[in-house]
Amino acid sequence: MIKNIIFDYDGTIADSVNIKTKAFAELYRSYGEEVEKNVVKYHLAHGGVSRFDKFKYFHKEFLNIDLNKDKVQQLAHSFSKLVIDKVVNAPYIEGAFEFISNNYKKYSLFISTATPTNEIIEILNRKNLIQYFKDIKGSPESKIDHAQQIIAANNYLKNETVFIGDSDSDREAASKNNIPFVAVLSGEDMTNEKYQINDLKNLIHLLNTIK
Numbered sequence: 001m002i003k004n005i006i007f008d009y010d011g012t013i014a015d016s017v018n019i020k021t022k023a024f025a026e027l028y029r030s031y032g033e034e035v036e037k038n039v040v041k042y043h044l045a046h047g048g049v050s051r052f053d054k055f056k057y058f059h060k061e062f063l064n065i066d067l068n069k070d071k072v073q074q075l076a077h078s079f080s081k082l083v084i085d086k087v088v089n090a091p092y093i094e095g096a097f098e099f100i101s102n103n104y105k106k107y108s109l110f111i112s113t114a115t116p117t118n119e120i121i122e123i124l125n126r127k128n129l130i131q132y133f134k135d136i137k138g139s140p141e142s143k144i145d146h147a148q149q150i151i152a153a154n155n156y157l158k159n160e161t162v163f164i165g166d167s168d169s170d171r172e173a174a175s176k177n178n179i180p181f182v183a184v185l186s187g188e189d190m191t192n193e194k195y196q197i198n199d200l201k202n203l204i205h206l207l208n209t210i211k
Helices: 017-031 033-045 051-063 069-089 096-103 117-126 143-154 168-176 203-207
Strands: 004-007 108-116 135-139 161-165 181-184 195-197
Touching: 004 143, 017 033, 017 051, 017 069, 033 051, 051 069, 051 108, 069 117, 096 203, 108 117, 108 143, 108 168, 117 135, 135 143, 143 161, 143 168, 161 168, 168 181, 181 203, 195 203
Parallel strands: 004 108, 004 161, 108 135, 161 181, 181 195
Antiparallel strands: none
16 A cells, blocks of 8 residues: 655646756757757656756767856756746646645655755745655756655665656666556656556545555
8 A cells, every 4th residue: 555655846746847958958959959969858858857967968978078067057047048937837637736735644655856955945835835845856866766765764675666758767766676667648658658648637536456
């Protein structure tokens, strides 16, 4: 029986993946159409990878530039300015708010996201969601580490804990920690997953089927 839920945010709770796609495209547009296309393609294929790692990858692979820490931080700051208000205003994945607000006492709820921790906390505060979550974890730590820390810190049983997300990094976090994974089919192709949903309207029913 599932008692603990670790949620990704973008594409799982909020319909905000496209906002970040456009922001990456805008930041790299000045380098030419081919670079912009490659940036977007990589971002869409690696939805749960942190922006810090993506900036280093984009510059190294597409521009042959090794970014130093200060430049990565500058790009991350520019990215945040482009996206944070839009992410706050993004609509929910259908059923997400209803599930969270109606079930936060039944389940222990957590956030694990590639968004920087301070930024996701601001977003959740501005969305009036933060009170529903027992803990919120963001980058620079990985989702694999997030899940491990949540399970260890709370002495959770793995068969009572589930990770819900829409990207390979979410699936990997579940797999590496040996917990069930529920794929939200809003982003990357996850139609082969055992547990999958188009939105969160029927999440309760699906959770009851996980053994």
